[in-house]
Amino acid sequence: MTSAYTLTDYRAQGQTIKYVMIDLAPPPAGGLIPFNAYVALSQSSGRNMIWLL
Template sequence: MGHVLIDLHKPPSGALTPFSAYVALSRSKGRSTIRLLRGFEPKLFTTHPSDDLAVEDARLDLCDAATQNQSI
């Protein structure tokens, strides 16, 4: 899409997730073509999107560290 107008404010029914915000933002061709309709909660982009993914990220970090140590 050439230009996008995005509302990242919490909807009245349900919640806005980091995943859905990413999808909305990624539809534009760049930062200069995005306009935000109004303010949003900064925690939308500063908290981990999923507890399960955070646990998996930590597990993968441990696997990576173990692999790095084996190849030394």
């Protein structure tokens, strides 16, 4: 088993996270705007540490 943590894009604001895995699929309810993706991508420590789903 591998431990994992889930954060919303708003909860992650102001934090730098070493490894980031981002799911850009449309959510089941509501919508996804480009700002949500920007916030999620900008929390990583570098582009080599980002995985997109």
